[in-house]
Amino acid sequence: MTVSTPHAFDLETRVEAVASNRYGATVTDRWNALNGGPNGGYALAFCLRALSNEMPFPDPLVVSASFMRPVEKGQAEIHTEMLRTGRRMATGEAQLIQGGKPAVHTVASFADLELGQGPSLVNGEPPALGPPDDLVDLAEGLSMPELTLLDRVEYRMTHKPDWLTANSDGDPKAEFWMRFKDGRDADTLSLPMLADAFAPVVVAMGALSFTVQLTAHVRARPAPGWLACRAESRFVFGGYHEEDFEIWDSEGKLVAQSRQLGLIRS
Amino acid sequence: MTVSTPHAFDLETRVEAVASNRYGATVTDRWNALNGGPNGGYALAFCLRALSNEMPFPDPLVVSASFMRPVEKGQAEIHTEMLRTGRRMATGEAQLIQGGKPAVHTVASFADLELGQGPSLVNGEPPALGPPDDLVDLAEGLSMPELTLLDRVEYRMTHKPDWLTANSDGDPKAEFWMRFKDGRDADTLSLPMLADAFAPVVVAMGALSFTVQLTAHVRARPAPGWLACRAESRFVFGGYHEEDFEIWDSEGKLVAQSRQLGLIRS
Numbered sequence: 001m002t003v004s005t006p007h008a009f010d011l012e013t014r015v016e017a018v019a020s021n022r023y024g025a026t027v028t029d030r031w032n033a034l035n036g037g038p039n040g041g042y043a044l045a046f047c048l049r050a051l052s053n054e055m056p057f058p059d060p061l062v063v064s065a066s067f068m069r070p071v072e073k074g075q076a077e078i079h080t081e082m083l084r085t086g087r088r089m090a091t092g093e094a095q096l097i098q099g100g101k102p103a104v105h106t107v108a109s110f111a112d113l114e115l116g117q118g119p120s121l122v123n124g125e126p127p128a129l130g131p132p133d134d135l136v137d138l139a140e141g142l143s144m145p146e147l148t149l150l151d152r153v154e155y156r157m158t159h160k161p162d163w164l165t166a167n168s169d170g171d172p173k174a175e176f177w178m179r180f181k182d183g184r185d186a187d188t189l190s191l192p193m194l195a196d197a198f199a200p201v202v203v204a205m206g207a208l209s210f211t212v213q214l215t216a217h218v219r220a221r222p223a224p225g226w227l228a229c230r231a232e233s234r235f236v237f238g239g240y241h242e243e244d245f246e247i248w249d250s251e252g253k254l255v256a257q258s259r260q261l262g263l264i265r266s
Numbered sequence: 267m268t269v270s271t272p273h274a275f276d277l278e279t280r281v282e283a284v285a286s287n288r289y290g291a292t293v294t295d296r297w298n299a300l301n302g303g304p305n306g307g308y309a310l311a312f313c314l315r316a317l318s319n320e321m322p323f324p325d326p327l328v329v330s331a332s333f334m335r336p337v338e339k340g341q342a343e344i345h346t347e348m349l350r351t352g353r354r355m356a357t358g359e360a361q362l363i364q365g366g367k368p369a370v371h372t373v374a375s376f377a378d379l380e381l382g383q384g385p386s387l388v389n390g391e392p393p394a395l396g397p398p399d400d401l402v403d404l405a406e407g408l409s410m411p412e413l414t415l416l417d418r419v420e421y422r423m424t425h426k427p428d429w430l431t432a433n434s435d436g437d438p439k440a441e442f443w444m445r446f447k448d449g450r451d452a453d454t455l456s457l458p459m460l461a462d463a464f465a466p467v468v469v470a471m472g473a474l475s476f477t478v479q480l481t482a483h484v485r486a487r488p489a490p491g492w493l494a495c496r497a498e499s500r501f502v503f504g505g506y507h508e509e510d511f512e513i514w515d516s517e518g519k520l521v522a523q524s525r526q527l528g529l530i531r532s
Contacts, residue, residue: 061506062479062527064330066357066373068350083368084334089478089529091332091371093359102349105357107332107371109478116505118530119471121438123500172387205385212355212375213328215481217508217527219501234389235485235520239382240327242483242523254501257508259525261328261483263355264384 007184008152009193013045015053015078023050023078025096027071032148034199035070039149040104040211041196043071047094047106048189050078055090055110059188062109064215069103071096076103083107088115113188113220126228126248127175132156135177153197154181156226163203170204172233172241177226185224186255192216194227195245195258201231202241202264209241209262216258225250239264273450274418275459279311281319281344289316289344291362293337298414300465301336305415306370306477307462309337313360313372314455316344321356321376325454328375330481335369337362342369349373354381379454379486392494392514393441398422401443419463420447422492429469436470438499438507443492451490452521458482460493461511461524467497468507468530475507475528482524491516505530 012030015023023046031042044065052060075098082092089111096104129135138155156177162170178194180186186194195216200209228248233241240263247256278296281289289312297308310331318326341364348358355377362370395401404421422443428436444460446452452460461482466475494514499507506529513522 062332064332064373064479064481066328066330066349066375068352068357083332083371086334091334093371105349105359105373107330107373109332113504116503116530118505119468119473119502121471121499121502123498202385205387207385213330213481215330215479215525217506217525219504219506232389233387235523236385236387237382238379238485239384240483240485257501259481259483264382 007180007182009180009184009190013049015046015050017053021080025076025078027073027076029073030148031152032146034147036146038071038073039196040067040214041193043096043104044106044196045190045193046076046078046096047104048108048192050080051092051094051108052189054080054082054092056085057090057110057112059111059113059221060108060192060218061089061111061113062215062217063106063192064213065104065106066213067104067211069101071103072098122254124254126252127230129158129175129177129228132177132226136160149197152181154179161204172201172204172236174198174201174231176229178229179226186222186227188218188221191218191222191247191256192258195247195256198229198231200243200262202233202236202262205236208265210265212261212263214258214260216256218256220253220255222249222255223251273446273448275446275450275456279315281312281316283319287346291342291344293339293342295339296414297418298412300413302412304337304339305462306333306480307459309362309370310372310462311456311459312342312344313362313370314374314458316346317358317360317374318455320346320348320358322351323356323376323378325377325379325487326374326458326484327355327377327379328481328483329372329458330479331370331372332479333370333477335367337369338364340364388520390520392518393496395424395441395443395494398443398492402426415463418447420445427470438467438470438502440464440467440497442495444495445492452488452493454484454487457484457488457513457522458524461513461522464495464497466509466528468499468502468528471502474531476531478527478529480524480526482522484522486519486521488515488521489517
């Protein structure tokens with residue numbers, strides 16, 4: 001008999017029902033991003049975990065999240081509310097609350113992604129990256145212990161991004177492989193988190209960013225293995241930027257697409 | 267002394283405060299879309315009108331809406347709740363409710379778009395359409411009286427789309443000029459509605475669509491005049507499709523960008 005060890009993502013996004021539509025959770029400091037605090041997508045994952053308990057469908061088809069206050073390491077409450085349960089789809093909201101104040105507000109519609117049918121068109125390609133094992137590990141030789149997300153998520157790129165080594169004046173674009181470092185395969189519940197698990201590509205312009213809002217479409221259950229990702233910001237002005245993110249699975253299928261609006265921090 | 271006549275958009279999206287965080291509204295049948303009922307963006311406009319009454323900032327920077335039930339002509343209530351008011355941004359939610367049931371759930375963050383600054387990059391161009399007066403009026407010669415949106419919004423294209431004339435097997439893409447038919451100029455409050463005011467471009471594939479979720483980024487206050495629009499669906503499979511929409515103003519500035527997830531209806 002084998003007992004499988006729970007993976008970090010499952011352990012560290014756990015929610016515990018404490019009352020009807022109320023969950024307790026512990027936000028760890030093991031998914032910290034460039035800003036020094038817990039990654040937004042990690043905070044969002046708690047909301048989706050809580051919602052998934054109440055949904056009659058397995059897959060978060062579309063998820064939108066507003067980030068209103070920085071999330072901090074420590075205790076949090078998740079409040080959920082179902083808005084509509086239909087035959088093919090159910091919609092609900094979840095808020096992550098710390099110190100009595102809402103930090104993340106999420107609305108998500110769940111469905112069963114195996115049931116869909118209809119016309120088919122894919123006007124796009126996964127990034128042409130080559131085998132992950134031939135590429136550079138983003139974390140290798142990097143001395144940023146505060147960026148604990150690197151202990152949880154692994155990245156492979158054709159070359160290290162300029163912004164890691166210098167004040168850069170580059171294109172806000174990136175392509176890379178990504179996976180959980182402990183070997184957990186991605187599923188539809190973790191894809192929205194992974195869509196926010198890379199540095200905002202506007203760092204290539206010397207800008208820092210705070211995510212105001214993120215909407216992710218989860219389009220298919222990913223095959224096991226590495227995920228090929230593409231991030232790009234095309235419209236950076238007026239103190240804000242958008243960022244588009246695509247995730248393709250190891251079989252070359254688009255599994256998620258997200259867009260966020262970020263506030264440029266000077 | 268001249269008295270200006272109120273424009274249709276302002277009259278027909280009016281909300282009346284009836285209690286704290288409660289508004290009454292009348293959904294008209296004068297913004298009906300291809301599906302025979304009120305356009306989703308029109309329903310969303312009521313939510314934004316109600317929210318704008320409570321916001322300390324003028325511009326809906328980012329708006330996300332979940333469409334849970336078809337909206338119908340007649341009375342509606344709008345319930346609002348402010349989630350956070352900050353120094354630069356405020357976030358709230360609004361629901362359009364008919365027959366006691368939520369039909370549209372909206373979360374929006376408002377800001378002042380004139381205040382932003384920072385680095386600038388625009389990696390994109392407005393559609394190259396030529397002067398609107400040289401182009402084809404989408405409504406001309408069209409006999410679809412039930413599509414009342416055409417009495418409110420005007421479109422100019424280089425040629426009529428194939429799907430109007432035949433069962434089409436075309437690309438789900440479109441470029442066109444758009445404006446309010448009564449001469450009202452677009453503002454930031456009407457842009458999210460306008461981002462949903464064209465037929466879903468998957469009609470070019472012979473598919474009908476119901477919008478599940480729409481997220482719009484409003485990036486600048488539009489200059490007066492026509493708006494140049496680009497709509498495209500790149501990922502149509504599994505019974506769903508995304509649609510991206512860009513709106514550029516008459517001075518060539520990107521003023522809004524939206525993405526929606528639609529359910530294909532057979």
